[in-house]
Amino acid sequence: MADREVDRPTDPKFVNLVSAFLAMESTDSLIALARVSGEGSVTERVQRFIWTHCMNRAGGKFHAPYLKNFLKKLISQVEMNHGDVLDDLYERYAYYMSSLKDDDSVKGNSKIYKYISFLFPDGCFELSSCPESGKLLIPLQCSLNMLEGDTGCSIWPSSLYLSECILSFPELFSNKSCFEVGSGVGLVGICLAHVKASQVILSDGDMSTLANMKLNLELNHLGSEGDFAETDDANKVKCVYLPWESATERELENFKPDIILGADVIYDPECLPHLVQVLGTLLNQMKPYSQSDAEVSDGFDAFLGKTMSNGAAYGGMRKGPVALLASVIRNIDTFNKFLALVDQANLSITDVTETLKPINLLPYMRSYDRTTIRLFILTFK
Ligand SMILES: C[S@@+](CC[C@H](N)C(=O)[O-])C[C@H]1O[C@@H](n2cnc3c(N)ncnc32)[C@H](O)[C@@H]1O
Numbered sequence: 469m470a471d472r473e474v475d476r477p478t479d480p481k482f483v484n485l486v487s488a489f490l491a492m493e494s495t496d497s498l499i500a501l502a503r504v505s506g507e508g509s510v511t512e513r514v515q516r517f518i519w520t521h522c523m524n525r526a527g528g529k530f531h532a533p534y535l536k537n538f539l540k541k542l543i544s545q546v547e548m549n550h551g552d553v554l555d556d557l558y559e560r561y562a563y564y565m566s567s568l569k570d571d572d573s574v575k576g577n578s579k580i581y582k583y584i585s586f587l588f589p590d591g592c593f594e595l596s597s598c599p600e601s602g603k604l605l606i607p608l609q610c611s612l613n614m615l616e617g618d619t620g621c622s623i624w625p626s627s628l629y630l631s632e633c634i635l636s637f638p639e640l641f642s643n644k645s646c647f648e649v650g651s652g653v654g655l656v657g658i659c660l661a662h663v664k665a666s667q668v669i670l671s672d673g674d675m676s677t678l679a680n681m682k683l684n685l686e687l688n689h690l691g692s693e694g695d696f697a698e699t700d701d702a703n704k705v706k707c708v709y710l711p712w713e714s715a716t717e718r719e720l721e722n723f724k725p726d727i728i729l730g731a732d733v734i735y736d737p738e739c740l741p742h743l744v745q746v747l748g749t750l751l752n753q754m755k756p757y758s759q760s761d762a763e764v765s766d767g768f769d770a771f772l773g774k775t776m777s778n779g780a781a782y783g784g785m786r787k788g789p790v791a792l793l794a795s796v797i798r799n800i801d802t803f804n805k806f807l808a809l810v811d812q813a814n815l816s817i818t819d820v821t822e823t824l825k826p827i828n829l830l831p832y833m834r835s836y837d838r839t840t841i842r843l844f845i846l847t848f849k
Pocket of ligand 1: 617618621622626650651671710730731732733742
């Protein structure tokens, strides 16, 4: 079939379809995108594309029950419209039927691979550092169980949002030392390394999450060393075991980041006092003065001052570190408790959701509702 989409997808509809497949979006979403790609139905061309770019690309690491379920829905969709199903797709479905039992989709703590594609719109390719494809593909091992690793082995929506922020405003993060709390699968850190943050330290208070995070860094060629002091290799992202409850000032003094990040970490009222204490300690420390630090810091402040209509509320121009927190507010009482603790800790907090808006780099992801996410900047008063 002489069709350049089959060799290399360039049509955004096909790019969305393959990106949704790689990110393991729901099979209903995939069928909807397949229909869009075929102008209303799953044509032979679309099926050929799915065979080449989805089924054949999905190696042994892909979750077989997901593939089986997708094929089942795809085939019934084509048959419902009295179309012809490609033999290859039938055969692969028959293979899964005979080799997988229904209970193979067991939830448990089974690990799966998702591939998150950040798609840079035309004209923004320079942001991607991959100007030829305009796409950044990040493989991540995750759990099917959202609670595994104290919730840290799943990708939460705020880390997708924070990643879009980092990739949309790379100048805010490049050459900055960045420290993330509650890093989960490590997506934010991988994006920070991509935009060339000068140092990236990820942390979490759950050991199994930390082990999974390290594996993800290795998958992305950013393999971490256990001890952050051991290496200066710029390609390495460091991982630190940091439960907020036991973090001491002395321990936190080791880091002195320019930017502290956190995604979906405001949810457990019990942990909030400890989280705020960690944020307060990190925000209340100045690096020893150096001209380059001042330039880095000024650049960040100036950008925020320019971007935010209410620069004064943010605290105007200052040299200290800032924290960027993205969060879905699931329980308003918990969030209000966080605000009260922030105030007691002498921190100021500004909602910058409307002023610091990232580009939509995940247009194919129907499971991700960016309108539910708020973005906050915290500084020491
Ligand atoms: C909802 S998950 C968010 C993970 C990741 N930031 C994301 O958005 O995908 C919360 C993360 O915070 C970590 N966490 C929860 N309580 C913690 C604590 N007391 N100390 C350190 N980390 C904690 C969990 O292990 C988990 O990785």
